[in-house]
Amino acid sequence: MGKDQACANMPPSPPSKHQLDELIREINQWAITNGLTMYPPKFEANPSSASVSPVTVYPTPIPKKCYDEAVDIQPVFNELYARITQDMAHSDSFLHKETEAMALSDPEFTGRLWSLYLETSKIAANRKQALKLGIFRSDYLIDKKNDNDQIKQVEFNTVSVSFAGLSGKIDRLHTFLNKANKYDIKGPYYNESNMIVSESGFLLSKALAKAVESYKLQQKISASNDPIVAFIVQRNERNVFDQKILELNLLDKFNVKSIRLTFDDVHEKLFIDNETGKLYVKDSKQEIAVVYYRTGYTTTDYTSEKDWEARLFLEKSFAIKAPDLLTQLSGSKKIQQLLTDGNVLDKYTSTSEQKDSLLKTFVKIYPLDDTALGKEGKRLALTDPLKYVLKPQREGGGNNVYKENIPGFLKSIEERHWDAYILMELIEPELNKDNVILRDNKPYNEAIISELGIYGCILFDDKEVLVNEFSGSLLRSKFNTSNEGGVAAGFGCLDSIILY
Incomplete structure (x- = not known):
């Protein structure tokens, strides 16, 4: 077996304690230098107390055919969920009625979101923003049933998709360790052409900037009065630095300013023009073109009625929402279940090839x-x-x-x-027994499984699609003994991809 072929499938031989200590030191120093960080729990009293994000020491092998399939199908998924969102707005549609029923069965969350949508549907047509921005992530495990590698969708996320910023950081960390001969003193261990470096931090910023540009064209706004993006974030957000990468890219690459607000800030700092419905910052009078939610995806994000009122206030504004209420609701588990029925999928796909390629990813x-x-x-x-x-x-x-x-x-x-x-149905992924997870500066050498996330962005209205793009990738890994996989929730870690 040649070196490149061997390297594609496994990390270097198990390191000695000295070698592992050296790798951990390099990882910590690179991560702090380059912002591969997040806040620890209960950091509020000390905002300078960032720590290195949980990461793997080595990249994880992923079959190239699986990665390519996930990338190629993302625009199809983007358009599928745009069509679902459009259909849900029609009161006589199948999915509208299904979402009504779902709202009754889950009154404390889905029901609340649905009631907010019904409230916004009363707004006069000339006060409604037709454009919608979907910033999505489709998550997969690679199923090993019948000895045939096949991506199988775990879930499709339509709101507050995370780690687009840090994904490229972990990819670059592992690329650095390889190129600098930290894995193997004799030279690079992995073939660099097989290492994926995600540009998701740039590509999600690009989609937000495109939404701002479309808003400006729609409203005939001159360049001298550029509107901004409002990041709506959780209180005491731990994953700030992942989000900051998008903010910095917006400003540095696209000259679009942004503001960070919690639901509390919405009441205190924003107002809506009564005539136009446009959203503004009170102090600066800056117009907000896009409301980008990095909160609002679970009940704990709404701590009081004021939080629900803040969400309704934002949804009633003329700003483009990423996502709006219907787009968020399109990502419900019930919709995911309905789409596994080929007869339902027929209604929202253009060709039998699209339908078949989607069905192949479903369990x-x-x-x-x-x-x-x-x-x-x-x-x-x-x-x-x-x-x-x-x-x-x-x-x-x-x-x-x-x-x-x-x-x-x-x-x-x-x-x-x-x-x-x-x-x-549970997916049966391959175990990786050769990698090492680094969390809180402690190495854990246990078998892991890895979840592949593919980002996609789509800007659309009821008549056309303005943008529909693959927007980068993410790999997260977790101990095989852990059922859950959220990094910020404490279950998993960031990883990178080596194709084979």
Whole structure:
């Protein structure tokens, strides 16, 4: 076996303690120098207390054919979810009615978002912003069933997709370690042409800038009065530096300014012009072209009625939303389940080739309602749960119920609430026993599994698509013993891709 072929499939031989200590030192120094960082829990009293993000020591091998398939299909997914969003706006549509039913089964979150949408639907047509910006991420595991590598979709994220900024950082860290002979003193260990360096931090900024440009053209705004982007963020946000990369790129690459606001700040710092519906910053009178949500994706982001009022206030404005309420709702687990039905998918795809390529990425997903498929889902959940995961309409990690825990969980809640969940077939990815996770400066050498994320951006209205692009990649890994995978939630780490 030649060196390049060997290197594509495995990291260097297990390092000695001295070699690993040297790698850890290099990783920490590179990460701090280049901003591969996040805040630790409870950092509020000391905003200078950033720490190195959890990372792997080595890149992780991913089959090239799987990576290429995920990249190629992303624009198809982008357009699919744009069409779903458009269809949900029609009160007589199938998905409108399905979302109404979903709102009833999950009143504390999906129901609240749906009620906000119904409130915004009362706004006069000339006060409504037609443009919508989808900043998406489709997450996959590579299924090893039948010895055939195949990407299988874990979920499709339509709101607050994270780590686009830090993804390129971890890729560059591993590229540096390889090029600087830190893995192998004899020379680069990996073939650099097989190492993926994501440009997602630039490409998401590019999409936001394109939305600002489209807003300016729509409103005939001169260059001397450039509108800005409002990042709506969580209180005490730990993942600030990932977001800051997008902010800095917006300014440095596209000359677009931005402002960071929590839901609290929305009430204090913004106002809407009564005649036009346009959104402004009170003190500076700066016009806001795009509202970009990095919060608002789960119940804990809404700590009081004031937070829901802030979301409604923003949604009623004329700014382009990334995403608006319907686009966010299109990413619900219920919609994901419905799309596994080829007859449903027929309504939202242009060709049989598109439909078939999408279906190939799906695993079996069951509702837990009173349909025939839902009754089968209930039976499997109670009698054969080891092959499945139970998922609610939530994002952010820590919400799913796995395998043997499913029957007891379902029996602990009233059956009328079961249809707020979907039952999803578990994917069987390959274990990687050769990598090392570095978290809080401690190395962990346990078997890991890796999740491939593909970013995509689409700017659209009811009549046309202005932008539809693949926008970079992300790899996150976690211990095989951990069911959840969120990095910020404490379950996983950032990783990079070496193709083979």
